[in-house]
Amino acid sequence: MTSQEEQITRIRVTYAKGPSLRFIGHLDLQRLWERLLRRSGLPIRYSQGFNPRARLNLASALPLGVVSEAELLDFWLDEAVPVGAVAKTLSQNSLPGLEIKAVQSVSLREKALQEQMAASDYEIQFYDPQPQAELAEKVAALLAAKELPRVRRKKSYDLRPLILDVEVFIRGDGELGLRMRLNAAPSATGRPDEVLEALGFSNTEYLACRTGLILEGESAPLPS
Amino acid sequence: MPSSPSTSLSSKSEALFRRVERILPTVTKPGRYVGGELNQVVKPWESVQTHVALVFPDIYDLGQSNLGIALLYDILNAQEGVAAERAFSPWLDMETALRENDIPLYSLENKRALADFDILGISLPYETLYTNFLTILNLAHLPLRSADRDDSHPLIVAGGQSVFNPEPVAPFVDAFVIGEGEEAILDVVQAHQAWRQSGGSREALLAALAAIPGVYVPSLYEVAYQADGTVASVTPSHPNAALPVQKRITAKLPPPLTHFLVPNVEVVQERVSVEIMRGCTRGCRFCHAGMVNRPIRERPLDEILATLKAGLDQTGYEEVSLLSLSSSDYSQIIPLINGLRDLLQERQVNITLPSLRIESFTEDLMDELQSLSPGGGFTLAPEAGTERLRAVINKPISDEEFMATVRSVYQHGWNSIKLYFMIGHPQETLEDVAAIAELCKAVLNEGRRIVGGRARVHAGISTFIPKPHTPFQWVGFDSLESIQQKLDILHQGLHGAKVKMTWNNPESSLLESWLARGDRRLSDVILRAWQKGARFDAWSDQFNLSHWQDAFAEVGLDPDFYSHRARGLDEMLPWDHIQAGVKKSFLKTDYLWSLQGKIRSDCRGRCYSCGILSAYNELRLVAPDGGWKCP
Numbered sequence: 112m113t114s115q116e117e118q119i120t121r122i123r124v125t126y127a128k129g130p131s132l133r134f135i136g137h138l139d140l141q142r143l144w145e146r147l148l149r150r151s152g153l154p155i156r157y158s159q160g161f162n163p164r165a166r167l168n169l170a171s172a173l174p175l176g177v178v179s180e181a182e183l184l185d186f187w188l189d190e191a192v193p194v195g196a197v198a199k200t201l202s203q204n205s206l207p208g209l210e211i212k213a214v215q216s217v218s219l220r221e222k223a224l225q226e227q228m229a230a231s232d233y234e235i236q237f238y239d240p241q242p243q244a245e246l247a248e249k250v251a252a253l254l255a256a257k258e259l260p261r262v263r264r265k266k267s268y269d270l271r272p273l274i275l276d277v278e279v280f281i282r283g284d285g286e287l288g289l290r291m292r293l294n295a296a297p298s299a300t301g302r303p304d305e306v307l308e309a310l311g312f313s314n315t316e317y318l319a320c321r322t323g324l325i326l327e328g329e330s331a332p333l334p335s
Numbered sequence: 336m337p338s339s340p341s342t343s344l345s346s347k348s349e350a351l352f353r354r355v356e357r358i359l360p361t362v363t364k365p366g367r368y369v370g371g372e373l374n375q376v377v378k379p380w381e382s383v384q385t386h387v388a389l390v391f392p393d394i395y396d397l398g399q400s401n402l403g404i405a406l407l408y409d410i411l412n413a414q415e416g417v418a419a420e421r422a423f424s425p426w427l428d429m430e431t432a433l434r435e436n437d438i439p440l441y442s443l444e445n446k447r448a449l450a451d452f453d454i455l456g457i458s459l460p461y462e463t464l465y466t467n468f469l470t471i472l473n474l475a476h477l478p479l480r481s482a483d484r485d486d487s488h489p490l491i492v493a494g495g496q497s498v499f500n501p502e503p504v505a506p507f508v509d510a511f512v513i514g515e516g517e518e519a520i521l522d523v524v525q526a527h528q529a530w531r532q533s534g535g536s537r538e539a540l541l542a543a544l545a546a547i548p549g550v551y552v553p554s555l556y557e558v559a560y561q562a563d564g565t566v567a568s569v570t571p572s573h574p575n576a577a578l579p580v581q582k583r584i585t586a587k588l589p590p591p592l593t594h595f596l597v598p599n600v601e602v603v604q605e606r607v608s609v610e611i612m613r614g615c616t617r618g619c620r621f622c623h624a625g626m627v628n629r630p631i632r633e634r635p636l637d638e639i640l641a642t643l644k645a646g647l648d649q650t651g652y653e654e655v656s657l658l659s660l661s662s663s664d665y666s667q668i669i670p671l672i673n674g675l676r677d678l679l680q681e682r683q684v685n686i687t688l689p690s691l692r693i694e695s696f697t698e699d700l701m702d703e704l705q706s707l708s709p710g711g712g713f714t715l716a717p718e719a720g721t722e723r724l725r726a727v728i729n730k731p732i733s734d735e736e737f738m739a740t741v742r743s744v745y746q747h748g749w750n751s752i753k754l755y756f757m758i759g760h761p762q763e764t765l766e767d768v769a770a771i772a773e774l775c776k777a778v779l780n781e782g783r784r785i786v787g788g789r790a791r792v793h794a795g796i797s798t799f800i801p802k803p804h805t806p807f808q809w810v811g812f813d814s815l816e817s818i819q820q821k822l823d824i825l826h827q828g829l830h831g832a833k834v835k836m837t838w839n840n841p842e843s844s845l846l847e848s849w850l851a852r853g854d855r856r857l858s859d860v861i862l863r864a865w866q867k868g869a870r871f872d873a874w875s876d877q878f879n880l881s882h883w884q885d886a887f888a889e890v891g892l893d894p895d896f897y898s899h900r901a902r903g904l905d906e907m908l909p910w911d912h913i914q915a916g917v918k919k920s921f922l923k924t925d926y927l928w929s930l931q932g933k934i935r936s937d938c939r940g941r942c943y944s945c946g947i948l949s950a951y952n953e954l955r956l957v958a959p960d961g962g963w964k965c966p
Binding site: 146 | 353356357358359360361365366368369370371372373375597599600601647648649650651652653683
């Protein structure tokens with residue numbers, strides 16, 4: 112290992128994607144991050160080749176329309192910079208709706224973030240108030256189902272094993288919402304809109320928020 | 336003001352956007368409709384006196400790339416008491432969703448209905464946006480015709496390159512800014528503010544606007560026609576209405592952008608752009624931009640480089656671009672390229688340098704360009720296939736000179752050359768067209784000799800459209816049959832040769848030829864075509880000629896009158912009351928020269944009295960350092 116390679120640092124950012132960015136898709140978000148990193152002036156590690164690009168790694172694509180309080184992203188620096196300074200310059204150069212919540216340095220040897228993904232937690236806020244008994248009944252029926260055959264991009268699959276948990280809860284504003292934990296392993300990712308559709312809701316009836324990403328080996332109770 | 340004291344304004348926009356949010360998951364690319372970008376300017380609604388919505392009548396992806404809108408946004412938002420917000424055309428699915436849910440078109444910043452604004456500033460850089468402009472007014476729930484709007488409606492102001500002939504859209508617009516808008520827009524806002532304070536009628540506002548230099552208020556002019564359909568007279572009906580209306584220019588190039596907005600969704604141009612020069616002295620006879628943007632004014636080198644650096648810092652973009660009609664004519668081009676090279680090494684960015692002129696190439700310039708190691712192809716625009724026809728259109732490049740440039744391009748490391756040509760020029764013969772194919776093949780052969788099998792040639796063929804305020808404003812547009820025959824000749828001529836050829840749909844060019852030289856009566860055809868469903872006419876997959884043909888028939892106007900008919904040199908043209916700086920007598924002489932194949936050289940060396948200096952000399956005197964390149 113040369114001394115230069117010893118300096119390489121892997122940085123993990125936890126960030127929120129707010130309502131003003133909820134209709135910005137995954138590829139666009141990736142470009143916004145590349146620009147944010149360029150603006151930050153940090154010694155970003157670039158890919159080699161004709162068109163060098165910042166090397167970055169987003170944990171899990173957030174479905175269009177969903178906001179998030181806890182997205183994860185890794186990028187690499189060519190030289191060590193104190194994480195406090197990284198957090199500061201990222202916040203200063205960020206864009207509206209993208210809030211830097213935590214910055215840490217992680218081992219270079221960790222697997223890619225996408226490969227570490229285990230599950231995602233979501234909270235659902237309905238635009239119109241929902242009657243409790245009916246909602247609870249729908250959720251109970253969903254969880255009781257042995258299988259939930261569905262079609263995504265012309266491929267049949269079973270939604271049921273992708274649902275780890277769903278529960279009805281009372282939100283701060285007194286209205287009913289849903290909390291759910293969905294599988295997010297690389298080959299088996301559940302999407303909140305598919306669960307909501309299985310419950311009989313179209314994507315124009317609610318706002319979904321991702322509240323947490325769970326990496327493999329982590330165990331966290333569904334927040335309450 | 337059209338707001339009642341009982342509803343708070345911010346809750347009004349929240350209520351609107353709450354309804355919008357419900358339809359967004361159902362449309363494609365919803366990120367176009369939400370704003371919220373880095374460097375967007377959102378002023379609290381109640382905190383400003385005058386609200387201006389800047390509207391580009393095509394989708395966000397195109398409009399947000401438009402530097403003109405960005406400049407006006409910057410200029411207006413720098414003013415206290417003024418807020419500029421943005422709106423673009425919704426794509427067809429969003430238009431349907433807005434209609435079905437009865438949601439008015441709104442601004443991206445405060446999410447306010449466009450009808451709540453004081454002024455809508457409509458950008459019309461090309462004619463094929465006219466139907467989208469009507470869609471915008473309609474989705475804003477505004478009457479389409481100026482005559483049907485009153486004090487409760489926003490003032491509709493339009494500007495941009497196509498309004499040098501404002502007549503086809505005159506009935507829909509309250510006031511046009513003819514020429515450069517950077518200073519005029521502030522005068523318009525000021526007149527609006529004074530009118531609000533005085534509490535006068537809408538007529539009083541229009542009269543006040545007409546008194547501003549460069550502002551044309553079409554309702555204050557009566558147009559009469561001859562029996563043959565040509566214009567008989569244009570008569571002002573108000574003392575403030577100037578005749579002619581002289582275009583507005585700024586004494587020196589206005590300051591470059593200070594705030595670069597960074598779109599969240601992908602748009603067509605994602606780079607830091609700076610205008611290095613405005614105007615062109617070459618005098619190509621087909622070129623609208625070259626005639627109406629005179630005089631030529633250059634931006635100082637240090638200002639260009641400082642702007643690019645600031646832009647890169649603010650945006651994090653990976654690319655910069657220099658804008659002008661003829662970059663290689665910039666007098667400091669070599670120092671500029673040196674500066675760009677430093678920037679490139681420092682920041683790992685790419686550079687695009689469009690509009691290089693064959694005539695202004697030197698070996699030095701090629702050496703410098705090579706040092707930028709640009710990827711991709713090299714673009715040259717001979718525009719015609721023979722020396723004879725290039726003399727007619729006043730783009731005098733000898734075949735020898737052209738091939739020398741081609742050789743130099745390949746020798747300096749480029750493998751791919753893109754060539755722009757037009758067909759349908761006045762006095763064009765089929766031999767001139769066949770020569771285009773021969774020239775392309777000669778270029779490819781030269782490339783193969785120098786770089787071998789990697790050599791590529793791409794021919795981009797467009798159709799000549801006679802434009803107002805040019806020496807060719809009198810000539811007829813080629814017939815569709817003739818254009819098709821010429822395209823066939825090119826296909827045959829290039830058959831088997833490894834030259835890639837792309838071309839414009841001749842029917843789209845036909846539409847442009849109607850709209851470019853239309854009169855006020857043509858507005859009925861535009862309205863009728865729009866009612867029939869004409870939308871996004873600039874999009875080849877949306878354009879539908881039959882809407883337009885039917886509209887002409889129903890309105891009772893002859894389309895050929897506008898397109899194919901050659902105008903008499905003594906005819907009164909529908910845009911004669913608009914003065915673009917270059918005199919009609921100069922254009923006429925230049926047209927007569929074209930008939931003799933007589934060349935008018937670049938006027939940086941000698942002045943041909945086109946009319947600019949006599950009309951704007953005072954302006955030049957107040958800004959002696961304005962970078963004018965008139966002799």
